[in-house]
Amino acid sequence: MNLxxxxxxxxxxxxLVVGALLLLLDxxxxxxxxxxxxxxxxxxxxxxxxxxxxxxxxxxxxTAREGVYLLGNWAAPFGIVLVVDRLSALMLVLAxxxxxxxxxxxxxxxxxxxxxxxxxxxxxxxxxNGAFLTGDLFNLFVFFEVMLAASYGLLLHGSGLxxxxxxxHYIAINLAAALLFLIxxxxxxxxxxxLNMADxxxxxxxxxxxxxxxxEAGAGILGVxxxxxxxxxxxxxxxxxxxxxxxAPVAGIFAILSKVxxxxxxxxxxxxxxxxxxxxxGFGLEVLLIGGVATMIFGAIxxxxxxxxxxxxxxxVLVSSGTLLTAIGMSGSGITxxxxxxxxxxxxxxxxxxxxxxxxxxxxxxxxxxxxxTMEVYGDADADDEIEExxxxxxxxxxxxxxxxxxxxxxxxxxGLPPLSGFVAKFAILSAMxxxxxxxxxxxxxxxxWFIIFIIIFSGLSALIAMTRxxxxxxxxxxxxxxxxxxxxxxxxxxxxILATLFLTVQAGPVMRxxxxxxxxxxxxxxxxxxxxDARRAGPxxxxxxx
Amino acid sequence: xxxxxSLGIGIMTGSGVWLLLRPRTYQVIIGLSLLSYxxxxxxxxxxxxxxxxxAILREGAEISTFADPVPQALVLTAIVxxxxxxxxxxxxxxxxxxxxxxxxxxxxxxxx
Numbered sequence: 098m099n100l101x102x103x104x105x106x107x108x109x110x111x112x113l114v115v116g117a118l119l120l121l122l123d124x125x126x127x128x129x130x131x132x133x134x135x136x137x138x139x140x141x142x143x144x145x146x147x148x149x150x151x152x153x154x155x156x157x158x159x160t161a162r163e164g165v166y167l168l169g170n171w172a173a174p175f176g177i178v179l180v181v182d183r184l185s186a187l188m189l190v191l192a193x194x195x196x197x198x199x200x201x202x203x204x205x206x207x208x209x210x211x212x213x214x215x216x217x218x219x220x221x222x223x224x225x226n227g228a229f230l231t232g233d234l235f236n237l238f239v240f241f242e243v244m245l246a247a248s249y250g251l252l253l254h255g256s257g258l259x260x261x262x263x264x265x266h267y268i269a270i271n272l273a274a275a276l277l278f279l280i281x282x283x284x285x286x287x288x289x290x291x292l293n294m295a296d297x298x299x300x301x302x303x304x305x306x307x308x309x310x311x312x313e314a315g316a317g318i319l320g321v322x323x324x325x326x327x328x329x330x331x332x333x334x335x336x337x338x339x340x341x342x343x344x345a346p347v348a349g350i351f352a353i354l355s356k357v358x359x360x361x362x363x364x365x366x367x368x369x370x371x372x373x374x375x376x377x378x379g380f381g382l383e384v385l386l387i388g389g390v391a392t393m394i395f396g397a398i399x400x401x402x403x404x405x406x407x408x409x410x411x412x413x414v415l416v417s418s419g420t421l422l423t424a425i426g427m428s429g430s431g432i433t434x435x436x437x438x439x440x441x442x443x444x445x446x447x448x449x450x451x452x453x454x455x456x457x458x459x460x461x462x463x464x465x466x467x468x469x470x471t472m473e474v475y476g477d478a479d480a481d482d483e484i485e486e487x488x489x490x491x492x493x494x495x496x497x498x499x500x501x502x503x504x505x506x507x508x509x510x511x512x513g514l515p516p517l518s519g520f521v522a523k524f525a526i527l528s529a530m531x532x533x534x535x536x537x538x539x540x541x542x543x544x545x546x547w548f549i550i551f552i553i554i555f556s557g558l559s560a561l562i563a564m565t566r567x568x569x570x571x572x573x574x575x576x577x578x579x580x581x582x583x584x585x586x587x588x589x590x591x592x593x594x595i596l597a598t599l600f601l602t603v604q605a606g607p608v609m610r611x612x613x614x615x616x617x618x619x620x621x622x623x624x625x626x627x628x629x630x631d632a633r634r635a636g637p638x639x640x641x642x643x644x
Numbered sequence: 645x646x647x648x649x650s651l652g653i654g655i656m657t658g659s660g661v662w663l664l665l666r667p668r669t670y671q672v673i674i675g676l677s678l679l680s681y682x683x684x685x686x687x688x689x690x691x692x693x694x695x696x697x698x699a700i701l702r703e704g705a706e707i708s709t710f711a712d713p714v715p716q717a718l719v720l721t722a723i724v725x726x727x728x729x730x731x732x733x734x735x736x737x738x739x740x741x742x743x744x745x746x747x748x749x750x751x752x753x754x755x756x
Contacts, residue, residue, distance in 0.1 A: 235718055242725045249732055253739075261740045262751045265669065268733050269749075272676050273664065275729070276683045279722055283683075286714065287690035 104151075105166040105179050107144045108189055108226035111137055116219030124212050131204050134215035138200050141222060142193035145186070152186035153611050165232070165632035173232075173629050174296040180232035182625055183615040184437075188229040188360055191441055194597060195353050195448050196222055198590030202452050203346035205587045210255040210344065217254070221247035221350065228357050232629055234282050234292045234319075237361065241278065241326075245271050248354060251347045252339060263342035270335045274325040281319025288312040295629035298368045298622060301377065313380055316369065320362065320381055327358030328418045329385075330392040337399065337411030345455035348410070349590075352448040355414055356440060359421045363433075366425065367619045368626075379428065386426030386549075392419030393552050397559040406454045406571075409563050410447060413511055416556045417443040423549060424526055431532075433616035435525030438609060442518040442601055446510040449594035453503050456583050456591070457571055496583045501572045503588070506595045508564035513557040518601035523557065525609065649689055656682035667754070669737045669747050673730065680726040684719050691715035 115137035122130050151164060166179040181189075200218060208214040224244025231237050249271075253264045286292055288311050289300040304312050325332045336355070340348050362385065370380040396415030403409040420443075424436035506517065513523035530546055601608055618624060656678045663675025691712030699713040737747075744751040 235721070239721065239725070242729065246729060246732065249729075249736070253736065256739075258743045258751070261736060261743050265736050265740050265749065265751075268729075268736055269664075269672055269676070272726075272729055272733060273679070275726070276676075276679050279683045279718075280686060283687040283690040283715065283718065286718075292714070 102164070102166065104144060104147055105164050105181050105230065106168070108141055108148070108230060109179075109223055111140055111144065112219040112223035112226070116216045116223065119216045119219065120213070127209060130215045131208060134218060135197075135200055135204070137219060138193070138196045138222070141226070142190075142197055145189040145193040148181050149186040149190045152181055152183050153614070165629050167632055167634060170634050172634055173632050174291055174293045177236055178232040178293065178629055178632065179230045180295075180625070180629055181230060182628075183611070183618055184360070184364065185229045187437065187441070187611070187615060188356075189226060191356075191444060192222065192225045192229070192353055195350055195444065195594075198593045199346045199349035199448065199452070202349060202587055202590040203344075205584050207255065207344050207346050211253075213250070214254055217247045217250040218350070221251060223247075225353065225357065229360065232294050234285065234294060234297070238275070238278055238282060241357075242275060244354070244357070245275070248351065251350075252343050254347055255344045260342045260344075263338045266335050267339040270325065274322045277318050277325075278322035281315050281317075281322060284311060284315030284318065288315065293629070294365070294368055295626040298371075298626050299630075301369050306376075309377060313377055316365075316377075316380060319365075320384075323358040323361045324388065324422075325358070326355060327362060327422065328355050328392065328415050329388040329422055330395045330415075330419070333392065333395070333415055333418075336414060337408055340411045340414060340451070341405070341407035345452050348451035349448040352414065352444050352451060355418050356421075356444055359418060359425070359440065362422070363425050363436075363619070366428075367433075368622045371620065371622050382426050382428050384426075385422050389419050389421070389423030389426050390549060390552055392416075392422060393556045395419070397552075397556040400556075400563045401559045403563060406458060406567055409567065410450050410454055413447055413450065413560060416511075416560065417447060420523075420526070420553060420556065423553070427530065427549075429529060430613075430616045430620045431529030432526060433619060434609065434613045435522060435527075435529050437612040437615055438518075438525055438601075439522035441608075442510070442522045442598055445594050445598050445601075446507060446519060449503070449591050449598075450507045450511070452587075452594075453500065453507060453591045456587055457500055457504060459583065497572065499588055499592075500583070501568075503591050503595060504564075504568055504572065506598075508561065508568060510595075510598055511557075511564060512561035514561070516602060517595075518598040518605070519557075521602055521605050521609075523553065527553065645693055645695070649685065649693065653682045653685050653689070656685070667748055667750075669740065669749055672749060673733055673737060676733065677730055680722075680730070684722055684726075687715050687719050687722060689715075 115133060119130055119133060122133075124130075148164070164181040165173070166181075167173065167176055168179060169176050171177075196218075203214065203218075221244055224240050224242075224247055227240030228237055228244060231240055249264065249268050252267055253260050282292065285297065288304060288308050289297055291297050291300055301312060321332070328336045340351055343351055366381065366385070370377055392415055396412045396417075396419050399412030400409055400416060403412055417439075421436055421440055424432045424439070509515075510517050510519040513519040527550055530550060531542055660675045660677075660679035660682060663671045663678065666672065666675070691714065694711045697709060697711040699711045699716050701707075701710060740751060741747050746753055748754070
């Protein structure tokens with residue numbers, strides 16, 4: 098086993114070690130902490146890219162490669178494994194892509210608003226990466242909890258009444274969801290006797306009819322736990338207040354937390370209940386479909402009804418989750434391709450939007466909720482003096498013009514209009530829905546498909562209306578508020594994320610090919626299963642693989 | 645023994661859910677604790693109930709005389725995690741009490 102293979106465990110080890118190390122540094126050594134945190138995040142990005150290239154070395158869509166890392170060097174169903182395939186590599190890159198801008202944004206001022214920001218941030222990344230990499234249900238639980246525990250701390254970062262109230266609800270909901278997670282996992286273990294996902298996929302097919310109900314109940318309870326995280330209606334009332342209350346950089350990285358739930362649903366539903374694998378094939382897809390549509394409707398209404406920008410962004414998270422869940426519920430390789438593209442694009446968009454909101458609202462009079470929280474932290478008078486602390490205090494010239502451009506870009510992305518990647522993503526999903534087989538003949542489209550298409554377009558329209566309305570109110574209003582003092586270091590992350598979506602648009606061809614290969618690999622999970630179960634042990638005893 | 649265990653799990657889950665839905669933060673945290681006890685027992689029960697059975701295998705012994713070690717390991721992890729997260733919740737609960745002056749979960753008393 099060479100060094101390259103150990104790269105798989107690096108996305109978990111780097112933030113773990115760095116996060117623990119940062120605890121030892123005194124809180125006053127802010128610059129050192131910030132630099133170490135930034136270095137770790139950049140290293141994570143590099144590792145994620147390396148794994149991405151490893152997993153997605155595209156010779157053809159059929160030659161997907163999986164890297165399997167046996168922790169503790171036990172063969173797969175007995176020991177625990179980390180698996181990197183196209184999907185998890187994609188999610189790793191996405192997480193790292195969000196992590197750098199959000200951290201840079203935090204360096205301007207937010208990281209000084211409370212203690213241990215950088216440690217918590219690293220632990221959050223560790224939980225995220227672990228959840229994407231693990232090939233084992235119980236470790237998924239552990240990494241989920243690591244991620245959530247860090248997110249509790251980050252949500253409360255900056256303190257204030259609003260955050261504590263939202264945090265209380267957020268933590269209570271997630272603790273209850275964790276218990277559901279445990280019940281689901283133990284039921285599945287009780288029926289199949291395994292926790293390894295690949296092994297589970299094999300054994301789920303052979304479960305007898307009298308036990309099958311129990312297996313499906315376990316999977317259902319497990320699914321509820323993930324859907325709470327993903328924000329499916331009616332399990333999502335906690336989400337907008339929590340995300341709105343979080344400080345801007347934290348909300349920026351939280352944009353991917355709900356996608357973790359979506360990721361797990363996508364992975365498990367296709368792996369364990371994939372087409373033709375067992376009598377339970379397609380289990381729960383109707384729930385995802387109906388729930389996804391309901392989430393979209395709820396989110397779209399919420400977007401329209403939002404007065405504050407923060408709520409608008411919170412409900413946009415729901416619209417994004419709803420679209421993804423619907424696409425997973427429709428279960429088609431083509432739709433999954435579009436859904437994956439949409440996942441990346443919408444996560445980048447929402448992250449950029451959350452960070453932009455705070456900058457935009459900084460210029461408005463007090464009363465805007467985010468600003469009110471900010472004021473609470475710093476006190477009214479010295480709000481601007483605090484800035485000097487965060488590295489280079491270069492204020493941005495032409496602030497409103499830049500912010501307005503970013504705002505317009507976010508609006509276009511959320512609504513799914515050309516020329517940015519939101520359009521490409523929605524177009525891919527819709528065209529796959531209209532033409533599921535991919536043939537030339539005009540396929541007859543069922544009425545419920547038309548309804549779903551209508552809802553997807555309606556959710557885009559509602560985002561457009563809401564964004565236009567608040568854009569007019571913010572940027573074209575009379576200039577009674579002072580021009581906000583915005584640092585370059587705060588706008589740069591937003592611009593970076595928007596540039597990333599631009600990159601997605603320009604490179605749509607190769608990206609779409611990657612997504613297509615990913616979707617096809619997910620639809621035929623035998624390769625993943627074989628890779629995990631055939632993984633060789635390292636070392637001198639590696640020759641004999643115990644069965 | 646099966647009856648006692650299932651009754652215990654059932655009663656604790658029922659009380660836990662009821663407390664979880666109550667409007668006071670203290671009730672919520674007790675409810676969550678009860679629920680986590682119930683879930684821990686449930687995980688333990690998934691491996692099958694055996695009295696006086698060791699979980700660590702010995703060479704040459706009949707496999708059916710051993711208890712399933714995996715649920716025991718899972719329970720241990722689950723206990724640690726739920727303990728830690730409950731402690732964290734307790735801190736937030738106290739912060740909320742201090743900031744709002746009430747122990748209502750919404751941070752304000754219901755107006756009658």
